Amino acid sequence: MTERNFGYDGNAGYRVTGARPGVGPMPAPGEGGLGLTPRTRVAMRIRSVGLAVFTVALLIGGLLSVGSNTPAHAAGGSVGSPAVNLDSDSASAINTLYSAFFTATSGLTLNTSTITFDGPAGTVFPSAADQYFVSDDTTSHNVFGIPSSAPVLTNGNRTVTFTSPSAANPGDSMIVIVFDINNPGTIGATTLNMSTSNDTTPAPAAYTLVAPSSVTGASVTTSNGVAGATNVTYAAQFVSTHTMNARPPATGVTQDPFITLSAPSGTVFPNDPCKYTVTNTTTSTTSHACTPAGLLAVSGPTGNVATIDVQGLVIAGNAVTVSVTGVTNAPSSGSKTLSISTSADPVAVAASYTLTGSSIGSPVVFLDSTSAGATRTV
Secondary structure, three states: OOOOOOEEEEEOOOEEOOOOOOOOOOOOOOOOOOOOOOOOOOOOOOOOOOHHHHHHHHHHHHOOOOOOOOOOOOOOOOOOOEEEEEEEOOOOOOOOEEEEEEEEEOOOOOOOOOOEEOOOOEEOOOHHHHHHHEEEEEOOOOOOOOOOOEEEEEEEOOEEEEOOOOOOOEEEEEEEEEEEEEOOOOOOOEEEEEEEOOOOOOOOEEEEEOOOOOOOOEEEEEEEEEEEOOEEEEEEEEOOOOOEEEOOOOOOOOOEEEEEEEEEEEEEEEOOOOHHEEOOOOOOOOEEEEOOOOEEEOOOOOOOOOEEEEEOOEOOOOOEEEEEEEEEEEOOOEEEEEEEEEOOOOEEEEEEEEEEEOOOOOOOOOOOOOOOOOOOOO
């Protein structure tokens, strides 16, 4: 039996592909992230807001009950076959998506049993219930529920406990998807400990964090290279080293993955989010920052730093172009750099460009005397 990983594509909806740990090979972190492949269509999709709200309402309300509400095993054991995969295994990456897998040895009771994840120091779990998706993959294939109440965060937010929106029979296979986790900054092998209120002994899922990564192939072009010019279009290009998964649009989660452009002081990026377009040139998909969540922030001393939502799926190795219209160039001429980073690849990379001084056009001069040595000439 082949089971799935999980991701969301703003154009294709939820996507669940790849092999489950213990059943088949998992994709290596940073090489496709969650085992997602471009243009893959899968069974579970929530493409419309109405359908997403309807499905979630059933699960939160306890109307869609699967498995047994009374676990058959006594508490005190541990979950089985724990495994975890990250869409970015870069240390210090933020807004990372974790796919966690385990077997509910003693089962789970709907909206009563809890699930606990304990990460290494520096991990930061999110605080909203709608950033956690849970599925009993044995009895409710591709149906994910959201906890009925906010998660409880402890130990500096590295430990999270949340109620299970799905019942599970003893031995059922569970999938938990968590959006917007901040990775710790420590490089190397580590573990995510998993337990439930029915299986209270923590079971470690091993994973490895690599040195903070950067995008590759960074470059930038401008429609007007004159210092101080206004209404300029900037086009920044790069290749993503790690996967960035867009968030489900119907859940209210606003912490999408993002791209940050940092230009020289004196540059002014526009505050209008509709002037920002993100295109995955590998898959030919485009999103506008004004639909639906918008531009996250314009900051810096002169408005020279822009942080833009990524609202479509970007798989590791995909080429991306960010187009920004209505930019004001820095006032000074010379060689400049635009720094590019993402939430998945947090180390900034400099893309070079040049601004020239302004000049007047077609200069002409007239003399009332062209005689060499003439004086008082006009």
